[in-house]
Amino acid sequence: MAKVFIYPVTSLILSDLVARFGHKPLSAAMQIRERIQTAGLESPPLQVTPEDPKKGLKYAAVEVPSGVRGRMALFGPMVEDADAAIVVNDADFSFGCMGCARTNELLAFLIRTRGIPVLDLVYPRTEEEGIEFVAAIRDFLAGLEGK
Amino acid sequence: MAEYKPRYVGTVTKYVFVDSPDMTPSDLALRAYEISLGVMIKETCFGLQITGKESEVDEIINRLRSLDPVHIFVKDRGFPPGDPRRCRANLGGARPGYYGHEYELTLIKNVSKGLEKLPSRPPGAVPEPPVPKTEKKLDVHTLKKIIESQES
Numbered sequence: 331m332a333k334v335f336i337y338p339v340t341s342l343i344l345s346d347l348v349a350r351f352g353h354k355p356l357s358a359a360m361q362i363r364e365r366i367q368t369a370g371l372e373s374p375p376l377q378v379t380p381e382d383p384k385k386g387l388k389y390a391a392v393e394v395p396s397g398v399r400g401r402m403a404l405f406g407p408m409v410e411d412a413d414a415a416i417v418v419n420d421a422d423f424s425f426g427c428m429g430c431a432r433t434n435e436l437l438a439f440l441i442r443t444r445g446i447p448v449l450d451l452v453y454p455r456t457e458e459e460g461i462e463f464v465a466a467i468r469d470f471l472a473g474l475e476g477k
Numbered sequence: 478m479a480e481y482k483p484r485y486v487g488t489v490t491k492y493v494f495v496d497s498p499d500m501t502p503s504d505l506a507l508r509a510y511e512i513s514l515g516v517m518i519k520e521t522c523f524g525l526q527i528t529g530k531e532s533e534v535d536e537i538i539n540r541l542r543s544l545d546p547v548h549i550f551v552k553d554r555g556f557p558p559g560d561p562r563r564c565r566a567n568l569g570g571a572r573p574g575y576y577g578h579e580y581e582l583t584l585i586k587n588v589s590k591g592l593e594k595l596p597s598r599p600p601g602a603v604p605e606p607p608v609p610k611t612e613k614k615l616d617v618h619t620l621k622k623i624i625e626s627q628e629s
């Protein structure tokens with residue numbers, strides 16, 4: 331079972347398909363769950379600790395808006411942990427905590443620099459595209475077995 | 478600053494979306510309550526949210542998914558249902574979010590068709606997935622020439 335980073339990290343379709351074909355999707359929900367289930371001092375909306383901005387600084391300089399660093403504190407460690415990635419390129423960037431376009435660009439760059447297998451797709455607009463979309467993901471994930 | 482005591486520690490929450498001509502979210506909820514095994518189930522307009530120990534939640538989801546495998550979709554959720562930081566009851570109006578789900582649900586029938594047709598697809602057939610456009614962008618040297626031509 332490989333760890334597959336999905337982009338958009340909040341995607342229902344990718345999260346379901348990766349799990350359905352027997353792998354572990356790395357999505358935003360897992361990072362958020364980890365934080366809100368950790369006891370400590372209340373810091374709504376997430377239980378963000380002083381460690382999180384430090385994690386973000388690994389990926390973006392201090393001059394970069396804090397929203398980018400905050401998001402990278404969640405997503406960056408997942409990219410580093412991933413064995414592969416599936417990227418949907420025409421995603422609508424108003425996806426909840428996916429909101430910042432600069433973070434999305436940085437994330438796309440980080441995925442490329444990791445050197446892991448990446449499957450690039452766009453959302454299926456027709457049923458025929460849907461069949462090819464699912465087949466491509468299945469074949470890509472089948473090739474990851476044994477890692 | 479108040480001490481934060483998290484609720485439902487050690488649990489997972491998963492969304493179950495149903496987009497099926499044969500099953501409504503209410504049907505799915507009834508089935509889920511029948512096999513709930515004591516986990517928390519919240520019925521929603523799109524399906525369910527299930528909260529509980531991971532093994533129990535996975536078992537329920539596997540059983541639910543077997544009812545209509547190509548039309549039921551599952552993903553993780555970070556917050557448990559009713560969390561005061563996200564629940565609209567505490568925020569004083571409709572809560573943000575769900576735009577992604579709303580957007581993907583308009584396309585999900587195409588994915589369902591893919592899952593339906595996949596078993597009958599000949600083995601070894603190379604998929605031709607929808608790929609991103611590779612439009613050639615203006616390179617920096619051409620831009621420089623344009624600027625220079627305008628300045629001279």
